[in-house]
Amino acid sequence: xxxxxxxxxxxxxxxxxxxxxxxxxxxxxxxxxxxxxxxxxxxxxxxxxxxxxxxxxxxxxxxxxxxxxxxxxxxxxxxxxxxxxxxxxxxxxxxxxxxxxxxxxxxxxxxxxxxxxxxxxxxxxxxxxxxxx
Numbered sequence: 028x029x030x031x032x033x034x035x036x037x038x039x040x041x042x043x044x045x046x047x048x049x050x051x052x053x054x055x056x057x058x059x060x061x062x063x064x065x066x067x068x069x070x071x072x073x074x075x076x077x078x079x080x081x082x083x084x085x086x087x088x089x090x091x092x093x094x095x096x097x098x099x100x101x102x103x104x105x106x107x108x109x110x111x112x113x114x115x116x117x118x119x120x121x122x123x124x125x126x127x128x129x130x131x132x133x134x135x136x137x138x139x140x141x142x143x144x145x146x147x148x149x150x151x152x153x154x155x156x157x158x159x160x
Contacts, residue, residue: 030054030063031074047074106134 032044032054042056048065051058069077110130113119119126 028063028065028071030058030061031069031071031078032056032059033078047077102134106130109133 028048030046030051031048032042033047034042034044035052036043044054044056044058045052046054046058046063048063048067048069050066051063106127107130110127113126113129119129122129
């Protein structure tokens with residue numbers, strides 16, 4: 028694979044860039060024809076998208092309209108639906124625990140699992156969007 032260069036020098040002057048695949052800096056335009064170590068393991072398509080969007084590969088881009096309020100409302104809706112599901116199937120009867128407390132507990136378990144899964148993948152140096160084998 029060849030270097031995937033992103034311009035870092037001002038336009039109008041000589042091209043100087045950084046390779047988005049290996050991170051090497053101060054590369055001239057001719058480096059685009061040289062082999063790259065690609066230590067990040069990106070595909071050429073991922074490198075191009077990263078260069079265009081400015082968002083590192085593997086980072087989810089938040090679509091317009093999906094701000095913190097949206098996610099807060101979505102979480103509240105999920106917990107309410109979970110509460111109704113528990114109640115509809117009388118699953119609160121075994122522990123004599125109110126369904127809203129069980130729903131909160133289960134939603135918190137999912138959040139804890141997501142957090143720890145992310146931490147584990149970071150620890151092993153794996154990309155978060157890569158399939159887990």
